[in-house]
Amino acid sequence: MKKGDIVQGRITGIKPYGAFVKINDELDGLIHISELSDGFVRRIDDFIHIGDIVELEVLGINEDQKVSLSFKRVQKAQKKKYVEVELLSGFKPLEEMLPIWIEQYQKGERD
Numbered sequence: 001m002k003k004g005d006i007v008q009g010r011i012t013g014i015k016p017y018g019a020f021v022k023i024n025d026e027l028d029g030l031i032h033i034s035e036l037s038d039g040f041v042r043r044i045d046d047f048i049h050i051g052d053i054v055e056l057e058v059l060g061i062n063e064d065q066k067v068s069l070s071f072k073r074v075q076k077a078q079k080k081k082y083v084e085v086e087l088l089s090g091f092k093p094l095e096e097m098l099p100i101w102i103e104q105y106q107k108g109e110r111d
Contacts, residue, residue, distance in 0.1 A: 009023040013050065018044070021054075021067075029058075
């Protein structure tokens, strides 16, 4: 396991500063509260709960084999960045209304 790897882990504990994760029989890790979301995190259990199996990104491993993990980086990657939009009317309403608006403006008929 190395920095940047995506791993699965089970949430085993929650403290005000982060959540503890069991990755496998030999490795435990911590998701610091700052790695849960880019937004403000009032309560960690708004995002994860004890017993949840979650995908996480490895941020680093220290000498004691404790793993630093990120929840938000994996969640960002799973979100759609683009939404397909189908325009039904296009510029037709603008094309129809523009001459009327210009005429109203020239006559001083402003809303």
